[in-house]
Amino acid sequence: MTTPIHVMSEIGKLKTVLLKRPGKEVENLTPEIMERLLFDDIPHLSVIQKEHDAFAQALIDRGVEVLYLEKLSAEAIDAGNYKEKFVERILDESNLETKPVREGLKKYLLSFDTQEMVDVIMAGVRKKDVTIESNHLSDISEEEVYPFFMDPMPNLYFTRDPAAAMGDGLTINHMAFEARNRESLFMEVIMDHHPRFAGQDVSVWRDRNHTSRIEGGDELILNDKVLAIGISQRTSAKAIEDLAIELFDNNSNFEKVLAIKIPNVRAMMHLDTVFTMVDYDKFTIHPGIQKNNGEVDTYILEKGEKPGTVKITHRSDLQEILREALDVPKLTLIPCGGGDAIIAAREQWNDGSNTLAIAPGVVVTYDRNYVSNDLLRRHGIEVIEVASSELSRGRGGPRCMSMPLVREDLPAR
Ligand SMILES: NC(=O)NCCC[C@H](N)C(=O)O
Structure with missing residues (x-):
């Protein structure tokens, strides 16, 4: 039996994924509260559910086991005899x-x-x-x-953010905004009490009891040695350094963290809204994060000489940093919207850069981003499109809507 969490890359064949079917929480949005709750519009519930079911079905059709956050949470609470305690804890944070x-x-x-x-x-x-x-x-x-x-928790269907699988463990996140912070309590109860995870040696590299913020949309597993983490609106430099120290000092398999600085704006809230891995040597990228010559400020964190410290090197040649980290002869960055100023801005807003890889060179994307999708195909990527009129209103795409729990290891190349 494999471990219940095992994610050594962004692109290894997806075996098990955690989703949340949008529920009544998205109908409890009103114009007065939606901005604070991080939505730009009010989704049509029956349509968003239909779209989400089709997304889940697309994954199932490719052999992925789909688990649901809401179901695991209830099972965990019952298994741990934790109902009253869970209520106390959620009330403490409300x-x-x-x-x-x-x-x-x-x-x-x-x-x-x-x-x-x-x-x-x-x-x-x-x-x-x-x-x-x-x-x-x-x-x-x-x-x-x-x-x-x-308050309703309409962002729960973005299961990517409150926790992030990393190797044989995960981070359970202290979120940036109060609107989302209670979300990670569900992951905590699942890890502590669900028989599938509790007592199974799942490493919690970082729990939610911190003041510095980190969200899964910023946490990318480039391979079994290297992580990329966005310094962003949602993830602070401090949290990244603390996590790197935990990983390096606690015998994880990871040896390097690339901290990639992206603009602190809502449209690009997480690294995965502007940058996702689609194949061994290919990424999507939103040109909006690159300076004129394609540069992006990147800090490379490695184990320091003394425990509790890291060695930091600053570089900005992102393409070359990635090529070296992945040890490939050539690395391609595929620009969202083909790099056209209007198309790139429109498709990035609707998560055109936010792909979910379900195998090397196979991704799930939103159908509305047809320019970026065509470009991916021209780069040899298989693109599975899902309907996205309502799903996209929450400002997250297929990667944001999924938390991989198990991926197959990549074959040695
Ligand atoms: N990884 C992601 O980019 N997730 C999308 C989160 C969207 C949500 N409305 C939020 O603002 O947090």
Whole structure:
């Protein structure tokens, strides 16, 4: 039996992946809260579910085992007899103002069976649904001001970000924005209590109990020795250095971290929104991260002389850095939208650079990015397109919507 988590590359044949089917949480968005909850529009629920089911089916058709976050969470909570404790923990992180509200919510959540409870927590809890036993005006009068006691978590279908598989372990992430921070609690409970993972020697390289931020969209496994991690709106330089030290000092297989600096803007929130690996020697790239001569600031982190330290080298010739790291004769960067200023900006906004490799040279992409998709094909890549009218409204693509748990190792070349 292979280990429950095993990811030594971005492109090895995908065996098992974790998804989250969009649920009621995306319908609990309103114009007032959507920006804070990191959405630009309100998806049409039945259509986004249909598109997501087709995405899952495309993976299943290629022999991938698809697991669902919501189902594993409920199974883990039951297996660990952790229901009440889980409720306590999620309430601790939900900014509740008073004890009566907390007590009312606890009673409400525990009245559901475990799967329903998980779905309700993910969808968000409306004030009108909970009975609060209190005589304080502030507890019972807020309905008009703000409708939720617990915010919806519409970004959960981007399973890539709250945790990231890395070798035979993972990082469980402290997220950049409060809107997403509770998401990684589900991964923690799965790792601690789900029989598929608990007690199976899964290394948690970095847990969520940190103040510095890191998100899986920035964490790329180039091969079994080298990681690329974005210094971005979502991932701080400090978190990358701390993680590198954990990996180097704890006998992981990784020897080098390329910290790649990308602009701190929403359109390019994670490294994988501008850069993904599609084959042994090919990447997509959004030209917006390159300086005029194609340069990108990159810091190479390696084990330092003393434990707890790293050696850092600064370079900016990204193409050559990658070629050397992957030990290939030639490395190709395929520009999103063919590099045309308008097409690149439009297709990158709709995640044209965000491909999910399911084998070397085989990727899943959004159908709407037809210019980038054609270009990938012209570079010999097999492109499996999925419908994306509603999925793309959350500003994430196929890589963002999937957390690989097991990939086959690449054959020695
Ligand atoms: N890896 C990714 O780029 N994930 C997409 C996350 C989109 C989500 N609306 C967010 O802003 O966090």
